[in-house]
Every structure is written in structure tokens, then in C-alpha cells.
Amino acid sequence: MSAATEIDRVQAIVDPIASDLHLDVYDIERRGGTIRITLDSPAGAERGINMDELALATRLISRQMDEVDPIPGHYTLEVTSPGLERQLRTAAHFQREIGKKVTVRLADPSADPRRVDGQLVSADERSATLLLDSGDERSIDITAIDKARTVFEFGPKPKPGKPKAGAPKAGAGTSKATKNPKSSVSKSPSSKKETQPS
Numbered sequence: 001m002s003a004a005t006e007i008d009r010v011q012a013i014v015d016p017i018a019s020d021l022h023l024d025v026y027d028i029e030r031r032g033g034t035i036r037i038t039l040d041s042p043a044g045a046e047r048g049i050n051m052d053e054l055a056l057a058t059r060l061i062s063r064q065m066d067e068v069d070p071i072p073g074h075y076t077l078e079v080t081s082p083g084l085e086r087q088l089r090t091a092a093h094f095q096r097e098i099g100k101k102v103t104v105r106l107a108d109p110s111a112d113p114r115r116v117d118g119q120l121v122s123a124d125e126r127s128a129t130l131l132l133d134s135g136d137e138r139s140i141d142i143t144a145i146d147k148a149r150t151v152f153e154f155g156p157k158p159k160p161g162k163p164k165a166g167a168p169k170a171g172a173g174t175s176k177a178t179k180n181p182k183s184s185v186s187k188s189p190s191s192k193k194e195t196q197p198s
Contacts, residue, residue: 009070010035017060023049026082027089035071036078037061043096049081088148094123100150102130107146116140117151 007028014037018025027038039057041049058079065077088094088102097120104116116138118130128148129139 006030006035006071009068010037010065013064013068013070014061017057017064021053021057021060023053023057027087027093030075033074034076034078036080038080038082040082054079054081084150084152086150088128088145088150091123091125091142094120094128094142094148097150098123101153102128102148103151104128104130104140104148105146106140107144 007030010028011025014025014028018039022042023039024042025037026040027036029036029038039049039054041047058077061079062077065071086093086097088097100120102118102120106114106116108114116130116132118132118138120128121131121137122129123142126143127139127141128145129137131137
């Protein structure tokens, strides 16, 4: 039995279970003796998948795979989430992550540059388009990609109207000293404290 046929048979088992749990099947792959099923919350959801959902999905998928036995021999079943930085292997992965920052390594070792980073602005069945830091857009054929993943930016986002951390503050680099000949602090006679010798 080919790996593609095995994956198709596993997919037929996993899809209805994930659908019943309101989850998406992000990926199914075979790595040696391991079948890795990656589940996620639906695209656009405000939160990701949690451990309780993964545990329930694992039990249900494992039970169904034992009953149907889609893969001959021994294998290890791994049910996981895609994590913060997600591998992008298929056109559907790229389409799901539009709007996010990604890093791409091209398959051609002589490509210059070989690594391309930017915001994923569009994707279809054949290509992904990134908005580079320079402001240029670059379209990349998905079959020309060796590895790609989303990039999670750690740290809080700056508040609206506030400069980004590490950015120079307005007026930085200039110095303006003003002297006010009149002090803004006044002393009143009642604030003076006199001590008397004892």
C-alpha cells in the first residue's frame, strides 16, 4: 500500500471526527513509523486548539483507527496542533495564513536570495505572494519552496500612537535646553522651619 493511499484512508477517518469537534485537519503526514495528524481551530477563530480538545480528538481518532485498521503493521499515532510557527507545505496552508509574516527557503540552492521573508498577501493553488520589507511584492511558485513557516512575533504590540520599542522617540537626536529664570516653586514664609536653640 502506498503512503498516499494510507494518508487518504487516514484522512477519511479523521475528517468526520474533526468536523464533529469543530476542528480543522491542518495536515496528515507519515514520517517513518509515525502517523502525525495536525488539528487546529477553524481558520479565523479567535483562539487556537486547547489540550482538552486535542486529548478528546486523540482518543476518538485512535479508537476509530483501531477499528478500521487503515495501515497494516505497527505505527505510532501522533495528534498535535500546528503551534505558533506553522509549517506551510500545501497551497491550502498558504491560503489559510494570508496576512501573517512568513519565512520561505527556496529549493534552489543557487537562488539569490535563497531565504525570503515578508507578509503573505495572497496565495492560490500554484503560488504565494509576499510583501517584502522593501515594499516590493514577490510571487513564489509553491513547488519551488523547500521549507516555509509562519513567524510568530514575540512581545506586546505597541499601543496606538506610541512608538515601537527601540524606535527613536519624537525629537530624539536633538537637544533643546530652556532656562526659566523664574522658578516654578515658591517658598512661602509658613513653609520655613526655624529651629530654636535649647
